[in-house]
Amino acid sequence: MRQGSLTFARQRSILEMCIKDGVTLSSELSRQALSYDRLRYEWNGARVDLSDSRVAHLEKPRQRHQTPVISLFSGCAGLDLGFEAAGFRHVALAEKEPISCATVRQNRPDWNVIGPPWLDGDISDRKQILADILETTQIKLPFEGVLVGGPPCQPFSIASNQRFSKAGPNFKRTGFEHEDNGPLLFDFIWLLEQLMPRVFLVENVPGLLQIDGGQQLDRAISRLVASGYTVEEPFVLNAADFGVPQYRQRLFVIGARVDGNFVPPEPSGQVPCEAVLRLPLNGAPNHITRMHKAESIQRYMRLGYGERDHLGRVDRLDPRRPSKTVIAGGTRGGGRSHLHPHIPRTLSVRECARLQTFPDEYEFTGPSARQFTQVGNAVPPALAQKLAARLYESYQKGLRSETTAPHPGSRRRGSQLRLPSTESTPR
Numbered sequence: 562m563r564q565g566s567l568t569f570a571r572q573r574s575i576l577e578m579c580i581k582d583g584v585t586l587s588s589e590l591s592r593q594a595l596s597y598d599r600l601r602y603e604w605n606g607a608r609v610d611l612s613d614s615r616v617a618h619l620e621k622p623r624q625r626h627q628t629p630v631i632s633l634f635s636g637c638a639g640l641d642l643g644f645e646a647a648g649f650r651h652v653a654l655a656e657k658e659p660i661s662c663a664t665v666r667q668n669r670p671d672w673n674v675i676g677p678p679w680l681d682g683d684i685s686d687r688k689q690i691l692a693d694i695l696e697t698t699q700i701k702l703p704f705e706g707v708l709v710g711g712p713p714c715q716p717f718s719i720a721s722n723q724r725f726s727k728a729g730p731n732f733k734r735t736g737f738e739h740e741d742n743g744p745l746l747f748d749f750i751w752l753l754e755q756l757m758p759r760v761f762l763v764e765n766v767p768g769l770l771q772i773d774g775g776q777q778l779d780r781a782i783s784r785l786v787a788s789g790y791t792v793e794e795p796f797v798l799n800a801a802d803f804g805v806p807q808y809r810q811r812l813f814v815i816g817a818r819v820d821g822n823f824v825p826p827e828p829s830g831q832v833p834c835e836a837v838l839r840l841p842l843n844g845a846p847n848h849i850t851r852m853h854k855a856e857s858i859q860r861y862m863r864l865g866y867g868e869r870d871h872l873g874r875v876d877r878l879d880p881r882r883p884s885k886t887v888i889a890g891g892t893r894g895g896g897r898s899h900l901h902p903h904i905p906r907t908l909s910v911r912e913c914a915r916l917q918t919f920p921d922e923y924e925f926t927g928p929s930a931r932q933f934t935q936v937g938n939a940v941p942p943a944l945a946q947k948l949a950a951r952l953y954e955s956y957q958k959g960l961r962s963e964t965t966a967p968h969p970g971s972r973r974r975g976s977q978l979r980l981p982s983t984e985s986t987p988r
């Protein structure tokens with residue numbers, strides 16, 4: 562039994578009384594000076610042994626090389642925190658959502674965020690974004706740094722669509738035909754062709770490889786090769802293989818117009834989600850939990866590890882394994898999260914942020930549903946740091962030299978398509 566949790570008899574009588582008398586559980590708990598965190602499941606396994614668990618976290622940069630980075634579709638900057646920790650220096654980030662921009666500005670007041678309220682930050686307005694980047698950074702072209710970006714992936718995501726019928730209005734996995742988001746990959750490519758960074762990295766969901774048999778991605782890569790880039794074979798990493806306590810697969814495409822050969826980071830082993838969910842919260846920001854109804858708690862408390870509550874479509878996490886993928890929860894609907902492994906309630910934004918390896922001091926702004934969206938959209942910063950460090954090592958010579966000679970582009974094929982090693986749990 563978790564320390565401080567209620568006895569079953571008391572928990573049952575509170576829940577039954579709330580249901581019988583129509584009293585809301587949150588008010589009854591506070592009347593009794595209790596909280597949701599005192600509630601418990603009917604069944605808990607033995608305490609998880611964490612002695613071998615080395616959770617990935619952002620580390621101090623090994624080299625402060627200050628290679629400049631421009632980031633597009635930067636969201637709340639998960640990918641960018643990784644690049645920063647790997648010694649890169651951001652010259653611009655573009656993002657159109659005001660709340661994500663506010664989060665980045667609050668946590669990194671010195672970063673040049675191109676986005677509301679002062680600028681639109683809408684990357685589909687390509688020419689304006691290019692003008693804003695050039696005006697606010699004063700960089701010379703070609704850009705002697707790295708361009709990174711994760712165009713929104715809903716049109717390609719299997720997980721975000723599997724709940725809906727294909728014919729229904731909610732079905733979004735229409736790939737490049739998607740009205741708003743489909744062409745954003747090509748907006749990214751257009752901006753890349755204008756900026757001509759020395760190296761680029763595109764992040765997306767693995768679904769981008771499968772949609773239309775990979776034809777559009779292939780077309781995008783061919784354009785980059787024609788512009789002089791050597792493009793690595795796209796590869797998929799599962800964050801769980803790199804000490805991130807969460808199954809999360811992401812597709813990466815990396816290319817360079819300087820010499821080098823990208824060597825991906827080596828897997829370092831999996832860690833259970835318990836390793837971060839057991840840690841005390843110590844007043845960390847964004848730890849607001851949902852006020853579930855008594856009826857919901859009664860259903861949740863009967864679940865075993867990894868079991869699903871079909872009515873609420875939420876899963877109890879298994880504390881012995883990495884968490885299921887932290888999801889964004891859609892732009893209109895409320896944020897959704899999994900059930901805590903030991904407390905019959907959904908995870909708070911902070912707990913999701915821990916599963917994503919955000920540091921506790923990184924605060925998310927906006928209403929809680931929008932905080933979940935920002936966290937659920939992000940690349941785990943600790944995985945991003947490993948990738949960014951490898952990217953620097955792989956192209957170090959080309960990134961350091963003053964000028965680069967024109968480079969004949971090519972594709973590296975078949976060498977390193979990395980398929981996810983474990984569970985398939987895309988965003």
Ligand SMILES: C[S@@+](CC[C@H](N)C(=O)[O-])C[C@H]1O[C@@H](n2cnc3c(N)ncnc32)[C@H](O)[C@@H]1O
Nearest residue numbers: 634635636637638639640657683684711939940
């Ligand atoms: C997958 S998320 C990026 C996550 C980010 N790389 C991270 O690690 O935190 C995609 C982002 O693109 C933004 N976005 C969508 N359409 C956009 C547009 N037209 N212009 C600029 N940003 C856009 C979304 O608001 C979202 O924050």
